[in-house]
Amino acid sequence: MSNSLEIKDLNVSIGERQILKNFSLTVPKGEVHAIMGPNGTGKSTLAKALAGHEDYAVTSGSALLDGEEIIGQEPDAIARAGLFMAFQYPSEIPGVSIANFIRAALVARQPKGAPFDAKAYYAELYKKMDALKMDRKFTARSVNEGFSGGEKKRCEILQMMMLQPKYAIMDETDSGLDIDALRIVADGVNAMRGPDIGIVVITHYQRLLDYIVPDKVHVMYDGRIVHSGDKNLALELEAKGYDWVKKELAA
Amino acid sequence: MPTEILSPDTFAAQQNASPLAALKKAGWEQFQQLPVPQRTNERWRFSNLNHVKLEGFSLPPAPAKEIQQELLQRSALIEKVSGKIVFADGHLLGEVSLAPELHAQGVILETLSAAAEKHPALLEQYLLKSGTDLGGEKFLALHQAYLKTGYFLHVPKGVEISAPIAVYNWLAADGAAVFPHALVVAEENARVNVVDFYLSRDESAKGFAAAAADIHAAPGAGVFRKVVQNWNEQTQSYQIDNTHAENNSTVTTVSVNLGAKRARFENAIRLNGSGSNVRLYGLTVADQDQEFDQRTLQIHNAPDSYSDLLYKNALLDRARTIFSGLIRVAPGAQKTDAYQTNRNLLLSPDAEANSLPGLEIEANDVKCSHGATTGQLDTSELFYMQARGIPKETAYELLVFGFFEEIIEKVDNEELAGVLRTFVQEKFKRRSAKNLLG
Known part of the structure; x- marks a missing residue:
């Protein structure tokens, strides 16, 4: 299927330890999928492996982004192919301003040597910042340096809006956020939602899904998806807890 | 005519009837007596002394007219200035320029030789009074002996210089030795902004520079000095700076070190007045076989004084850096706030960053810290x-x-x-x- 992110039988190890075990999932454009699961089950590994992090060794399997294999590509090539990962813990980049950072990311998407329309860029950047209620002064600040948890997440959403990816993976974007920050993230995702993007929301808690209503919910356990359902699955999980999944699997 | 700087004949030949002659003679005599730095000298720890060479350098004549024209044209790195001086190979090129309004307010901007004639009392008060405790006394003595092409910037009480005064020091002829001097005096509540450029005309000429600076900030004065060292990589560079900060004065220096084969920079600040506030920033980019040797001293002589030093070094290839910094708090300098940070970024497995931070505190109510990090x-x-x-x-x-x-x-x-x-x-x-x- 060329209009989807199609992950098939993905096996991923960190060092000697296998984390993802024949993981498969297809996210069509236009849908929002939530992946839930207990800690240590491989949710973040999935995000990092898809983004091409060198510490995560893909031993077999594939991930097709609109038909294009991204496994084995460099992280920057994967990003330019259209995959965006919102980090659980975004890095601080001292000395690199947000404006220059996003600009470099956009320039990397242009044909080599093509002129960059700085005026249009700033107009767009300010528009998005206003929508996210970010002070315009942030453009001159170093990326994430000294930001609060909520500001970092807002900065992730800003980048996502500016880079217009085909698929986005939100890696526990809600962790450590208060309810206001949670709303900002959710509003950002909801604003991005549409027929041109597929979104995967990885979360440990159901509460984010009060604000982002997913089309599908998947339960992940021991490196693969063990349950899939609609948004009601999240409520069921919330009521029964993850032990329910573990018991069911053991049976 | 002999021109080697080590030759007494060279020294004698350049002596003249200038009021600086006695000072220069004393420098020459000290130079003769002082030993070359030895490996056992703690102040030269980690320095590669094989690179220290005084032989083979001379005092060249003024560059040819067309070279002077070229260098004057190239001495325009920044356009918005309130004054400018250009030196090449120890000679003034063109004329000293100073904004008329500053001139009208009594600001003095002169070459040292001219200032020695016109303002002997001021020079007597401020020029080369501090020596160095950081190990470079022989180089400072040589600088004193060949003192000529420095400048004197004097800003009277309450006068403010906002756009910087730009001073260009060029090395042009092969084997040239130069001895640039910066004498900057800001009187009470004056504001001064100055930038010194150290540049080479081309990449191949061998050069030797022994520069020094005397910076004085009177009570309430503000001094902002920037030094851009970008000699070519055939040059040996020595810089010995002394700064005096009086009551409630503010001094900020930014040193950018890019050039030279081997560059040693000794930077001593003396916080003599309470409420004085000094910030020292350094940026060094070292590549190939370059060596940057930085020795700093923050001396707090008065209570309620503040100093903060941040030196950042990036190292490539086989480059080496040495940072040795000391905070010294005199007895009675209570409520001192003094900080010192050295950050080294290693961009090659063969580069070597050495860091020697230190504290000497003789007061009991102070806030002092030092730290060094080296990483990739x-x-x-x-x-x-x-x-x-x-x-x-x-x-x-x-x-x-x-x-x-x-x-x-x-x-x-x-x-x-x-x-x-x-x-x-x-x-x-x-x-x-x-x-x-x-």
Whole structure:
């Protein structure tokens, strides 16, 4: 299927330890999928492996982004192919301003040597910042340096809006956020939602899904998806807890 | 005519009836008596003394007319200035310029030789009074002996210089020795802004520079000095700076070190007045076989004084850096706030960064800290940038320039910051980013 992110039988190890075990999932454009699961089950590994992090060794399997294999590509090539990962813990980049950072990311998407329309860029950047209620002064600040948890997440959403990816993976974007920050993230995702993007929301808690209503919910356990359902699955999980999944699997 | 700087005949030949003659003679005599630095000298610890060579340098004649024209034209790195002086090979090129309104307010900007004639009392008060405790006394003595092409900037009470005075010091002839001097005096509540450039006409001429600076900030004065050292990599560079900060004065210095084969920089500040506030920033980019040797001293002689030092070094190839910094708090200098930070970014497995931070505290109610870090680029930062589509080489450059930016922005002058970014980029352009990544 060329209009989807199609992950098939993905096996991923960190060092000697296998984390993802024949993981498969297809996210069509236009849908929002939530992946839930207990800690240590491989949710973040999935995000990092898809983004091409060198510490995560893909031993077999594939991930097709609109038909294009991204496994084995460099992280920057994967990003330019259209995959965006919102980090659980975004890095601080001292000395690199947000404006220059996003600009470099956009320039990397242009044909080599093509002129960059700085005026249009700033107009767009300010528009998005206003929508996210970010002070315009942030453009001159170093990326994430000294930001609060909520500001970092807002900065992730800003980048996502500016880079217009085909698929986005939100890696526990809600962790450590208060309810206001949670709303900002959710509003950002909801604003991005549409027929041109597929979104995967990885979360440990159901509460984010009060604000982002997913089309599908998947339960992940021991490196693969063990349950899939609609948004009601999240409520069921919330009521029964993850032990329910573990018991069911053991049976 | 002998021209070797080590020859007594050379020294004698350049002596004249200047009021500086006695000072110069004393310098020459000290130079003769002082030993060359020895390996056992703690103040030269980690320095590669094989690189210290005084032989083979001379006092060249003034450059040919067309070279003078060329250098005058090139002495325009920043346009918005309130005064300018250009020296080449120890000779003044063209004329000293100073904004008429500053001249009208009594600001003095002269060559040292001219100032010695016109303002002997001021020179007697401020010129070369401090010596150095940091090990370079022989070089300072040689500087004193050949004192000529420095400048004297004197800002009277309450007068403010906002756009910088730009001073260009060029090395041009092969084997030239130069002895630039900066004498900057800001009287009470005056404000002064000055930038010194150390530059070479080409990449191949061998050169020797023994520079020195005397900076005086009177009560309430503000001094902002920037030094851009970008000699070619055939040059030996010595810089010995002394700063005196009186009551409630503010001194900020930014030193950018890019050039020379071997550069030693001794920077001593004396906080003599309570409420004085000194900030010292340094940025060094070392590549190939360059060695940068930095020795600093923050002396707190008065209570309620504040000093903060941040020296950042980036090392490539087989380059070496040495940072040796000492905070000294005199008895009675209570409520001192003094900080010292040295950050080294190792961009090559063969580079070597040495760090010797130190504290000597003789007062009991102070806040002092020192710290040194040496590390490589953060791989999680690189991944983060790549995950946004930025190619690894570009991400690497952005991170390295980000490391510099913290210091570059301290010059607080967009034109000058632009010049510095260009200099640093030129230095990086010599290699492909792929090589950098190893």
